[in-house]
Amino acid sequence: MSAAASRDALAAVDDLLSPLTAIRRDLHANPELGYAEHRTAARVADELRALGLEVTAGVGGTGVVGVLRNGASDRRIGLRADMDALPIVENTGLAHASCRHGVFHGCGHDGHTTMLLGAAWHLSRTRRFDGTIVFVFQPAEEGLAGAKAMIEAGLFARFPMDEIYALHNWPELPAGEARTRPGAIMAAADRFDLLVEGRGGHAAQPHTTPDAVLAASQLVTQLNTIVSRRIAPSASAVLSVTRIEGGSSHNVLPASVALTGTVRSFDAAVQNRIEESLRAVAAGVALATETRIDVAYTRYYPATINDPECAAHALAAAKIACERAEMAEHPSFASEDFAFLLQAKRGAYLWLGQGRGLGFGNGDAPLHHPSYDFNDAIIGRGVAWYSALAEARLSA
Ligand SMILES: [Zn+2]
Ligand SMILES: [Zn+2]
Structure with a gap:
């Protein structure tokens, strides 16, 4: 024109x-x-x-x-x-x-x-x-x-x-x-909310409670490997952990820590693989750290x-x-x-x-x-x- x-x-x-x-x-x-x-x-x-x-x-x-x-x-x-x-x-x-x-x-x-x-x-x-x-x-x-x-x-x-x-x-x-x-x-936009539950206790007695802070830290690093290790390099996706919240004192292990983040993708198979991997990572970290991890995964925009x-x-x-x-x-x-x-x-x-x-x-x-x-x-x-x-x- x-x-x-x-x-x-x-x-x-x-x-x-x-x-x-x-x-x-x-x-x-x-x-x-x-x-x-x-x-x-x-x-x-x-x-x-x-x-x-x-x-x-x-x-x-x-x-x-x-x-x-x-x-x-x-x-x-x-x-x-x-x-x-x-x-x-x-x-x-x-x-x-x-x-x-x-x-x-x-x-x-x-x-x-x-x-x-x-x-x-x-x-x-x-x-x-x-x-x-x-x-x-x-x-x-x-x-x-x-x-x-x-x-x-x-x-x-x-x-x-x-x-x-x-x-x-x-x-x-x-x-x-x-x-x-x-x-x-x-992109499709998904939101995940994870709640890591230990029991809480004295920071000087770490053997008495599952450590929700440590489990949450492991989650953050493991979740960041999903796109790089489980999704084909030729596909496009993003996973970002955007909020981590827990604890109130230097000498208390908190009973719970909450994490939030978002996943962006273009292809339903990739989106499914990410959700499935996120749930598997959460289950694995829960098992290894003796915490309980609740997963809420919401696909809000396709x-x-x-x-x-x-x-x-x-x-x-x-x-x-x-x-x-x-x-x-x-x-x-x-x-x-x-x-x-x-x-x-x-x-x-x-x-x-x-x-x-x-x-x-x-x-x-x-x-x-x-x-x-x-x-x-x-x-x-x-x-x-x-x-x-x-x-x-x-x-x-
Ligand atoms: Zn806007
Ligand atoms: Zn707008």
Whole structure:
């Protein structure tokens, strides 16, 4: 796609940028946690109604769905954005910083919501498509599976669609660039919680109680060998122990020690092997140290798997909306609950660059960092991407 086509696509949405930036900053200043996006959902529903869309609120908690029809075709495309913020204390010093201490749009979902509203605005006025566009504004992406809640509330049965697409802003990529890939793009995320129980006792009498601290230490080192020793080097996975908690004094052996961590993977066989190995390590350490080790293993988000054809459609639209768009070589080890939507429906997920390339500015700060801010300079790109995708998939 030529640079001229990209300029035309951006010019077509240029008049929307000022009001959309105001909406984005209003959402940023008023962040809401998962399933509590009441103000945000009301704002989204109001904006969609004002554009003449059919709006249904309360889909899977605070989810909102808007439907826009044009022409006679029965083809249908879904476009999704997430609306929730994170429990982080913002440290940006920006004029539009959060008014709610400890709640922060540290992942840019304020930007995603704004860009999808912008697409609804643009597509409802240009109507260069034949079919139905379903705009999906989901709650609770950050660990609370809002996408799953919307599916369980009948999302695909009540609002049929053939394909569904989403994007995420990507600080590591320069603003104006985009990446996607066929197959796995985001990892499956699992959580494990281990409780090591001894009996507790005097530190000077170690022979009288199983040592929960020592057992926990052995667990940490053994768990870190699972990926390196039991998973093929050609496969990809991560296991990190992230929290270890126990003990209260220098002269007391604690009765218990708790460990928490996460596992990321892309392939079900690898995921199964890691869980099975983790349980075996826990059983072995328990036996060797005469402790009791309880294992809770939770698979909370599956891997996000792009349909190869849909990834190609997403890339083609990104070539219209962005200066540079390519297939990415590697997936990310972060996770995303869009995975649930892609398990139920073919589609694709795209990374939209938002780094300013000026060092550690707000647009360059990593996702979930207290200094992060969504880069308003990419609003037009996101609006153009959603719009170009809908127009291409529903071309007359
Ligand atoms: Zn996030
Ligand atoms: Zn996010």
